[in-house]
Amino acid sequence: MSNVLAIAHKELKGYFASPIAYIVIGFSAILFGWFFINLLYYFDRMSMQAVAGFGGGPQSMNVNEVLIAPLFLNVSVILLFTLPLVTMRTYSEEKRSGTIELLLTAPLTDFQIVMGKFLGGLVLYAAMLAVTLVHIGFLFAFGTPEWQPVATGYLGLLLMGACFLSLGLFVSSLTKNQIVAGMITFAVFLLFWVINWISSFTSPTTQGILNYLSITEHLNDFTRGVLDTKHLIYYVSFIAFSLFLTIRSVDSERWRG
Amino acid sequence: MIEVQHLTKRYGPTTAVDDISFRVEPGEILGFLGPNGAGKTTTMRVLTGYMPPTEGRAVVAGYDIFEQPIAAKRRIGYLPETPPLYPEMTVRDYLTFVSKIRGVPRAERRARVNDVMERTRVADVAQRHCGKLSKGYRQRVGLAQALLHNPEVLILDEPTAGLDPKQIIETRQLIKQLGGDHTVILSTHILPEVSQTCQRVVIINKGRVVAIDTPDNLTSRLRGSETMYVQIDAGANGAVQDALAAVPGVTHVAQTESRGTVASYEVNSDSGRDIRRELSAAVVNRGWGLLELRPLRMSLEEVFLHLTTEEAPHE
Numbered sequence: 144m145s146n147v148l149a150i151a152h153k154e155l156k157g158y159f160a161s162p163i164a165y166i167v168i169g170f171s172a173i174l175f176g177w178f179f180i181n182l183l184y185y186f187d188r189m190s191m192q193a194v195a196g197f198g199g200g201p202q203s204m205n206v207n208e209v210l211i212a213p214l215f216l217n218v219s220v221i222l223l224f225t226l227p228l229v230t231m232r233t234y235s236e237e238k239r240s241g242t243i244e245l246l247l248t249a250p251l252t253d254f255q256i257v258m259g260k261f262l263g264g265l266v267l268y269a270a271m272l273a274v275t276l277v278h279i280g281f282l283f284a285f286g287t288p289e290w291q292p293v294a295t296g297y298l299g300l301l302l303m304g305a306c307f308l309s310l311g312l313f314v315s316s317l318t319k320n321q322i323v324a325g326m327i328t329f330a331v332f333l334l335f336w337v338i339n340w341i342s343s344f345t346s347p348t349t350q351g352i353l354n355y356l357s358i359t360e361h362l363n364d365f366t367r368g369v370l371d372t373k374h375l376i377y378y379v380s381f382i383a384f385s386l387f388l389t390i391r392s393v394d395s396e397r398w399r400g
Numbered sequence: 401m402i403e404v405q406h407l408t409k410r411y412g413p414t415t416a417v418d419d420i421s422f423r424v425e426p427g428e429i430l431g432f433l434g435p436n437g438a439g440k441t442t443t444m445r446v447l448t449g450y451m452p453p454t455e456g457r458a459v460v461a462g463y464d465i466f467e468q469p470i471a472a473k474r475r476i477g478y479l480p481e482t483p484p485l486y487p488e489m490t491v492r493d494y495l496t497f498v499s500k501i502r503g504v505p506r507a508e509r510r511a512r513v514n515d516v517m518e519r520t521r522v523a524d525v526a527q528r529h530c531g532k533l534s535k536g537y538r539q540r541v542g543l544a545q546a547l548l549h550n551p552e553v554l555i556l557d558e559p560t561a562g563l564d565p566k567q568i569i570e571t572r573q574l575i576k577q578l579g580g581d582h583t584v585i586l587s588t589h590i591l592p593e594v595s596q597t598c599q600r601v602v603i604i605n606k607g608r609v610v611a612i613d614t615p616d617n618l619t620s621r622l623r624g625s626e627t628m629y630v631q632i633d634a635g636a637n638g639a640v641q642d643a644l645a646a647v648p649g650v651t652h653v654a655q656t657e658s659r660g661t662v663a664s665y666e667v668n669s670d671s672g673r674d675i676r677r678e679l680s681a682a683v684v685n686r687g688w689g690l691l692e693l694r695p696l697r698m699s700l701e702e703v704f705l706h707l708t709t710e711e712a713p714h715e
Contacts, residue, residue, distance in 0.1 A: 149500035153486070160488035245484035245545070248448040249501040250473040397451045399411070 146251050150259020151266065154233070158267050163232075167225045167267065172274045178217040179278045186210045206288045211279070212366040215296040218275070219359050222304055223332050229267055230311025231325035233260045234393070238319045247397070253390045257312065261386060264308040265301075272300060292368030299365025302378035306358055307332055309385035316392040332358075401426040401583040402447065402553060407456035409442050409607075416442040418607035419456070424600075426552075429579040431598030431615075432587035433704065439607040440587040441481055444557050447585070448478040461552045461583075474503060477551035477582075479559055483542025487531025491522060491541055494530055495548060502549040512548055519574060520544040535562035543571070547578075554578060556586040560593060572597050591704055603707050610707045618703050627696040628667040628679060633689035635661055640688070647682045649675045662691065 158164040186209050237243040246256050282288050310331060315324040339357035342350040354360050358381075361374040402424040409417040417439040424430045432440050446453045447460060449469045458465045463472035486494055495513045504512050517523040520540045525533060530541065539562050546554060559575065560568045575597050578584055588594060594601050595615040603611040603618075611618060634640045644653045644667055652668040669675045676693060683690045 146501055149497065153489075153497050156493070157486065157488055240484070240487075241480060241482040242484040242486060244445075244450055244478075244480045244482075245498065246501070248450050248473060248476070248478045248480075249498075250470045250503055251501055252470065 146255045147259045147262060150246075150251075150256055151262035154260055154263025155266055158229070158263070163228055164267055164270075167228055168271050168274060171221045171225050171271050174221050175214075175218065175275045175278065178214055182210050182214050182217075206282060206286050207292045207368070210282070211288060211293060211296065215300060215366040216359070216362060218300055219303060219336065219362060222300075222307055223329070223336060225271070226268070226304060226307040227311055227325045227328040227332065229264050230308055230315050231328060232315065232321040233264065233312055234316040234389075235318050235321040235324045238396075239321070247393075253393050257386055257389050257393070261305075261309060261312055264312070265305055268304045268308060269301065272297065272304070289368070292366065295368050295370055296366045298370075299362045299374070302365075302375070302382075303358060303362055306378055306381045306385070309382045309389070310335075313385050313389040313392060316389050316396070401428070401461060402430075402585065403459040404443075404447070405457050405459075407443065407446060407458060408454050409439075409446055409451070410454045416607055417446070417453075420604065420607070420609050421456075422602055422609065422612055424583055424585060426583055427580045428600060429575065429584040429586070429598045431594035431601045432585060432604065433589065433591070433594055433601055434587075434604040435589065438604045440604065441557055442607075443604070444478075444480075444555050444585070444587060448476055448555055449473050450478075474549070475552045477546035477549065477554045479542045479546045479554075479556045481557045481561075483538045484545070485530035485533075485538060485541060487529065489530055490527050491517070491530060491533070492526040494541065495544060498545045499548045504549050512550075516544040516547045519547065521570065536564060536567050539563055540567070540571070543574075552583060554582050554584045554586075556584065558588055559586055560588065560590065568593075603704065605707065611703075626669050626673065626675070628669070628676065629664065629692065629694050629696050630667060630679065630683070630690070631662060631664045631692035632683055633662045633691055634686075635688065641665070643682055643686060644679070647675060647678045649673050649678065664692075666696065 158167075186206065189209060234243070237246065279293060283290075311324075311328040314328045314331065315321070318324050318327075335356065335358040339350075339353040339360055342353040345353065355377070361377050364371050364374055404420060404422050407417055407420045408415065420439075420443060422430075432443070434440050442451075445451050447458050447465065449465045449472060452466050460472045461475035463475070465472045486497075489497065492513060495516065496509060499509045499512055514523070517526060520543050522537060522540050522544055525537055525541075528537075530538070533541065539559070543556070543559055546556065556575070560571050563571060572593065575584060575586065579597075579599070586597070598615065600612065600614055601618060602609055630644070632640055640663060641653050641655060644650060644665060647667075649669045650667055651670060654666050655663055656666055657664040667675075667679065676695075680690055680693055
């Protein structure tokens with residue numbers, strides 16, 4: 144465990160020593176703020192209409208449903224662009240600069256190295272999410288949202304981000320070139336994001352499969368405050384499988400030399 | 401301490417290392433000598449557990465590097481060809497990180513880091529970022545990194561590459577000091593380095609071991625015959641060559657140089673026979689001046705070329 148933490152600590156230091164951590168946290172904060180303001184204005188207008196009784200507005204406006212849930216779903220867009228930046232260099236840079244030789248000849252298992260790198264990325268991502276607590280905090284200060292959907296929403300986001308991170312880690316382990324790693328990661332993320340777009344044109348069976356594969360589809364219930372083991376299993380198995388592939392990829396690299 | 405048995409490593413169709421076997425005794429410093437691409441780095445990478453061999457096995461400090469990699473790696477310090485530094489870390493942070501993953505107990509880390517920085521003379525750059533170091537410092541931080549956990553076995557891939565002459569001497573002294581307590585394998589293509597620091601030499605070429613011996617034995621063993629260099633001032637008398645050829649044991653005489661009455665000869669004789677006495681007597685008895693007489697030994701450089709070139713009769 145201390146080995147995992149040592150690697151995670153090193154990864155985190157690496158993020159903060161380079162502009163990556165600041166770009167990822169800064170830009171996601173700006174984008175989140177922008178989404179927040181937009182949804183806030185929307186919520187504001189809808190509430191006004193509801194109070195005035197115009198246009199048959201909903202009887203009671205729920206801040207969780209109208210504001211927080213869509214906001215969380217919007218975060219997946221931010222992740223799509225920022226998380227490839229976090230993972231693209233994890234393995235490829237070590238391979239390019241030769242530092243991978245240090246890690247692979249130290250008394251560490253491949254599992255410890257992969258977990259350390261994953262954990263480092265996860266902590267950076269958690270820091271990125273932590274910034275958004277400020278906005279949510281305002282809602283709690285001036286309104287009365289329910290806290291449970293917020294908590295499950297954050298859990299969902301954390302899990303979805305972890306999926307992206309583990310997948311990015313795997314892609315990074317395939318190449319020495321971090322730009323290539325970043326691009327491929329982005330493309331694969333995007334595919335998992337839009338994979339169910341054609342589901343309405345296909346047979347029910349295909350539709351079911353595509354919806355199940357879609358990484359954002361599983362987030363919906365989390366943002367509504369529903370904790371379904373189906374989604375938990377999807378995310379956890381996605382993460383475990385990606386990390387497993389990463390370990391295999393690092394190992395096979397050894398054999399190929 | 402290190403035992404390599406029939407080690408073979410292939411990358412696809414190319415064979416980088418072909419059936420290498422050798423042993424290194426505890427406390428010994430073994431030099432790994434060979435031209436570029438001979439398989440030195442590959443062998444070292446297999447020994448350190450960076451990559452598995454295609455065939456054969458390697459036992460380091462009593463542990464099979466492939467069967468028990470973690471136990472073996474704990475006892476190995478490794479300096480790869482390119483020092484594995486993280487550019488964004490300071491030297492101190494970097495060494496602290498390495499001491500963590502190499503399993504140095506928390507309480508000893510600070511002292512160990514300070515100690516190796518002293519020994520490798522990098523203490524003055526402790527707060528500098530690794531990416532901003534000169535080649536010489538990078539190399540020495542790489543060496544420091546290999547020493548952190550006080551390993552029984554040190555594997556150093558070209559430890560003096562990129563150092564200036566003064567640093568080279570210091571590093572060689574450090575490696576010599578390390579021998580005895582540690583078992584060292586170092587690779588190099590600088591020949592004097594081997595004769596100065598190593599007790600034994602493995603010469604490899606095209607993935608095969610062509611010779612294993614002490615530097616001294618290598619230089620003498622490979623002389624098929626003894627060669628003497630003689631410089632003689634014979635005055636007006638010109639029959640020097642015949643006179644030398646008449647000395648018992650001499651097989652061949654060749655004049656290499658002549659300036660006025662002084663001429664130089666290379667005299668070959670049967671190996672294992674010292675003809676210096678007879679040779680000098682033959683010259684002096686004729687009233688000539690014997691200006692110089694010394695055995696010509698093949699330098700390690702010649703041995704190396706001899707062993708690693710195609711026409712070498714050794715193959």
